[in-house]
Amino acid sequence: MNDVGVHSAALAPASFRSAIKPIWCPGCGDFSVLSAITKALAMIGRPPHEVAVVSGIGCSSRIPAYTSCYGLHGVHGRALAAATGLKVARPDLTVLVTGGDGDGYSIGGNHFLHACRRNVDLTYIVMDNHVYGMTKGQPSPTTEPDWDSKLAPGGTKIRVFHPLVVALAAGANFVARAFSGDPNGAAALIAQAIRHPGFSFIEILSPCVTFRPEQKEWKTQVHASPVEATDDPVRAARRVMTDDGLNVGVLYAGKRAPYLPERRASTAAVTELEAEFRL
Amino acid sequence: MSDPTIADAAGCAPQGVAIALAGSGGSGVMTAGTLLLAAAAKAGSYGLMVRTSGPQIRGGEAAALLRLAHRPVDTLGDGFDLLLAIDWSNIHRFADEVPLGANSVIVGDPDAGDPPEIYAGSGARYVAVAMKKMAKAIAGSWVNMIALGLAGAAAGLPRSALEEAVRADGKRGDAALAANLAALGAGYAAASGFEPPLAIPHLPRAAAARPDRWLISGNEAAGVGAIRGGVRFVAAYPITPATEMLEWMAPALAKVGGTLLQAEDELASINMIIGGAYGGVPSLTATAGPGLALMAEGIGLAVASETPVVIVDVMRGGPSTGIPAKSEQSDLSFAVSGLHGDAPRLVLAPTSIADCATTTQWAVQLAEALQAPAIVLSDQFLGQSRAVIDRPADAGGVAERLIAAAHAPDYQRYLNTESGISPMAIPGTPGVAYTADGLEHTQAAVPSSAARDHRLQLDKRSRKLDRYDYGDRWADIEGDGDAAVITFGSTTAAVREAVARARAQGHRLKLIAMRLLAPAQTERLAAALAGVRRVIVVEQNHGAQLYRYLRGHFDLPARPASFHRPGPLPLRPGELQRALADWSSEGSAAA
Numbered sequence: 001m002n003d004v005g006v007h008s009a010a011l012a013p014a015s016f017r018s019a020i021k022p023i024w025c026p027g028c029g030d031f032s033v034l035s036a037i038t039k040a041l042a043m044i045g046r047p048p049h050e051v052a053v054v055s056g057i058g059c060s061s062r063i064p065a066y067t068s069c070y071g072l073h074g075v076h077g078r079a080l081a082a083a084t085g086l087k088v089a090r091p092d093l094t095v096l097v098t099g100g101d102g103d104g105y106s107i108g109g110n111h112f113l114h115a116c117r118r119n120v121d122l123t124y125i126v127m128d129n130h131v132y133g134m135t136k137g138q139p140s141p142t143t144e145p146d147w148d149s150k151l152a153p154g155g156t157k158i159r160v161f162h163p164l165v166v167a168l169a170a171g172a173n174f175v176a177r178a179f180s181g182d183p184n185g186a187a188a189l190i191a192q193a194i195r196h197p198g199f200s201f202i203e204i205l206s207p208c209v210t211f212r213p214e215q216k217e218w219k220t221q222v223h224a225s226p227v228e229a230t231d232d233p234v235r236a237a238r239r240v241m242t243d244d245g246l247n248v249g250v251l252y253a254g255k256r257a258p259y260l261p262e263r264r265a266s267t268a269a270v271t272e273l274e275a276e277f278r279l
Numbered sequence: 280m281s282d283p284t285i286a287d288a289a290g291c292a293p294q295g296v297a298i299a300l301a302g303s304g305g306s307g308v309m310t311a312g313t314l315l316l317a318a319a320a321k322a323g324s325y326g327l328m329v330r331t332s333g334p335q336i337r338g339g340e341a342a343a344l345l346r347l348a349h350r351p352v353d354t355l356g357d358g359f360d361l362l363l364a365i366d367w368s369n370i371h372r373f374a375d376e377v378p379l380g381a382n383s384v385i386v387g388d389p390d391a392g393d394p395p396e397i398y399a400g401s402g403a404r405y406v407a408v409a410m411k412k413m414a415k416a417i418a419g420s421w422v423n424m425i426a427l428g429l430a431g432a433a434a435g436l437p438r439s440a441l442e443e444a445v446r447a448d449g450k451r452g453d454a455a456l457a458a459n460l461a462a463l464g465a466g467y468a469a470a471s472g473f474e475p476p477l478a479i480p481h482l483p484r485a486a487a488a489r490p491d492r493w494l495i496s497g498n499e500a501a502g503v504g505a506i507r508g509g510v511r512f513v514a515a516y517p518i519t520p521a522t523e524m525l526e527w528m529a530p531a532l533a534k535v536g537g538t539l540l541q542a543e544d545e546l547a548s549i550n551m552i553i554g555g556a557y558g559g560v561p562s563l564t565a566t567a568g569p570g571l572a573l574m575a576e577g578i579g580l581a582v583a584s585e586t587p588v589v590i591v592d593v594m595r596g597g598p599s600t601g602i603p604a605k606s607e608q609s610d611l612s613f614a615v616s617g618l619h620g621d622a623p624r625l626v627l628a629p630t631s632i633a634d635c636a637t638t639t640q641w642a643v644q645l646a647e648a649l650q651a652p653a654i655v656l657s658d659q660f661l662g663q664s665r666a667v668i669d670r671p672a673d674a675g676g677v678a679e680r681l682i683a684a685a686h687a688p689d690y691q692r693y694l695n696t697e698s699g700i701s702p703m704a705i706p707g708t709p710g711v712a713y714t715a716d717g718l719e720h721t722q723a724a725v726p727s728s729a730a731r732d733h734r735l736q737l738d739k740r741s742r743k744l745d746r747y748d749y750g751d752r753w754a755d756i757e758g759d760g761d762a763a764v765i766t767f768g769s770t771t772a773a774v775r776e777a778v779a780r781a782r783a784q785g786h787r788l789k790l791i792a793m794r795l796l797a798p799a800q801t802e803r804l805a806a807a808l809a810g811v812r813r814v815i816v817v818e819q820n821h822g823a824q825l826y827r828y829l830r831g832h833f834d835l836p837a838r839p840a841s842f843h844r845p846g847p848l849p850l851r852p853g854e855l856q857r858a859l860a861d862w863s864s865e866g867s868a869a870a
């Protein structure tokens with residue numbers, strides 16, 4: 001795929017950071033994810049101007065402007081659509097998509113399904129903290145049913161959405177889980193996802209210390225995946241369905257060819273197209 | 280309201296012939312209509328074919344409404360000279376769309392029953408032709424070929440032109456072709472055997488066919504315009520009546536090195552093309568009202584992030600699902616004002632099938648030059664009708680966007696320039712990377728909620744649209760007089776014909792057909808209305824949307840009048856002629 005494997009000694013992670021100061025709360029997991037993304041991009045070695053980071057709305061969706069790459073900070077839930085258009089129109093670019101669980105699994109749910117299914121060569125990084133943080137603490141699709149909040153007193157009583165299984169069922173070509181508390185490990189997984197052809201999906205457990213302070217305990221709970229990645233989506237799905245949700249590593253690496261529209265070497269002149277209408 | 284099934288006394292189709300071919304869906308009347316139009320084209324004439332059908336894909340009602348003439352035709356007339364029905368299934372559903380007069384002829388199959396009561400009051404003459412039996416007598420032939428022969432002969436088309444059209448269509452094998460040519464010949468011969476003869480006007484024989492005439496639909500023409508303007512990426516979701524534009528563009532774009540992506544919904548379509556355009560590739564989507572409504576938030580992102588995109592809205596009856604396969608000009612209000620926040624955008628409307636190409640191309644140029652979204656208001660009438668036209672004018676080549684150079688010093692994406700247009704960095708260009716944002720931002724593209732930045736960027740985004748020189752193309756202005764008729768988009772041709780008739784009766788009237796609706800060309804319209812004392816605004820919607828928009832943005836002469844009514848019936852020249860006459864006599868009374 002492209003020349004994303006080419007390393008460049010000149011690019012340090014800091015080359016991928018902009019001067020803009022994040023708006024995040026002190027201790028937010030997203031700081032580490034930003035760090036992991038810059039480390040991964042340094043590993044990939046493409047210069048920042050050949051990388052685009054696309055996002056929707058939410059705390060984690062602020063990431064594009066915090067990088068020195070090209071960024072597109074669009075509307076809520078539509079990052080995958082915008083990134084798909086960008087990558088199909090400009091296949092030469094490396095395109096990352098970043099966002100949160102509400103942006104990706106709720107308002108953007110349909111695009112998530114179809115991005116997995118379409119298998120355009122994108123890397124989708126979801127910072128999942130099981131809460132809408134930017135709007136001050138409402139339940140998201142991955143929030144536990146009994147989590148009490150002003151909007152859903154006593155909990156939503158609705159079972160959680162299982163993004164990894166949905167991604168596998170919908171056809172994502174690479175599925176991994178990472179933890180923001182291990183930025184080096186997350187960086188390695190992100191780099192692997194970027195290199196993997198087709199649609200790569202990484203769910204990063206990224207604590208919201210303000211509205212979900214109990215997630216600080218994730219650092220003692222996450223553990224490396226005990227088994228190797230599989231290229232069998234059924235096995236992968238069974239595994240993620242039965243794990244504890246804190247299992248970190250590459251869970252699936254598929255072999256589907258990425259979607260790439262055929263491009264002709266020589267193109268017709270517009271007047272040739274007009275011929276069919278001429279009497 | 281007068282009986283819509285009875286044609287206006289003013290005549291069915293001056294300088295030409297109007298023919299309706301009707302039958303149940305799947306009976307082949309659309310094919311027969313298309314071939315009749317192609318035959319007229321081959322004989323050197325011009326023509327228009329409007330499709331009308333119910334919501335069913337097969338088995339519902341369908342009719343091909345044709346008007347053939349020796350000059351370009353962009354509107355139906357007041358009625359039809361000939362209604363040829365293969366059967367009468369569901370005729371009541373579209374009889375309103377096929378008005379007949381005392382000089383009209385109805386040709387029907389006696390085995391399909393008598394012509395419907397609904398036409399009893401028209402005075403049209405009925406002629407029975409056993410079309411199904413005739414087709415049955417020719418093994419392997421289709422009844423619509425009998426109909427084609429009858430209609431072609433009735434219109435005075437040479438048999439050779441009809442045969443040529445059938446041969447060129449050649450989708451089936453030699454045996455089928457021979458059978459169909461035989462059926463065509465049988466129908467053709469039958470038409471000349473009537474006593475008294477079918478007294479419908481004959482199409483005048485064209486002196487010499489003009490060079491470079493096209494046979495095309497408005498949807499296809501819009502696709503041609505888009506590609507001429509440089510569009511190389513399209514993302515869209517199927518919707519009636521816009522889909523044919525996409526179906527034409529999919530293979531056409533591939534041939535010129537572009538791509539069409541079928542999106543999962545319209546929320547995706549608009550954001551996909553924002554992604555493509557952000558990547559530097561001129562991008563477009565096509566949709567209808569429901570899709571446009573879904574895209575509203577995305578169009579706002581294009582405004583705020585200053586990303587050029589083109590949205591072709593092939594309007595249909597609304598609100599909600601409305602009347603999907605019928606025309607109406609009722610998305611105007613939404614197009615000019617339907618985004619949240621102060622969101623300047625371009626809104627254009629083609630005034631004919633040929634103009635679908637020119638205006639869409641212009642829209643691409645404007646969107647790219649102004650880094651703003653452009654909405655093109657086509658409609659079902661323009662989009663799905665097929666016409667013989669002169670080659671559409673080229674709007675002047677490929678769009679040009681102001682691009683930032685690599686390592687441009689002190690680059691600021693949203694720099695507050697005098698024109699309001701700031702150079703856009705294209706991903707891949709070193710030294711000028713930025714984040715395009717729907718959040719309000721500073722000139723350097725850093726998110727900001729400061730009052731100063733908000734005001735500056737709002738000013739910048741409206742100034743770039745207001746200051747741009749759109750030239751004379753903003754409207755077609757024809758004729759002179761102290762009274763003016765203002766319209767827009769697809770009703771232009773019907774209004775033009777009504778104005779011509781009014782002029783023939785001695786009225787001095789100016790016609791102003793607006794092509795650029797937003798930003799409002801206040802000074803240009805004021806100049807066009809210099810010396811005009813009375814104005815009437817004509818449009819096809821229930822809410823007088825153009826009238827209200829004009830009253831909000833322009834200084835019109837005192838007591839402007841409005842003639843508006845909803846679809847799905849097209850505005851007819853005779854109806855408009857009466858409206859203009861009433862308006863004129865009110866004016867005289869007031870004076």
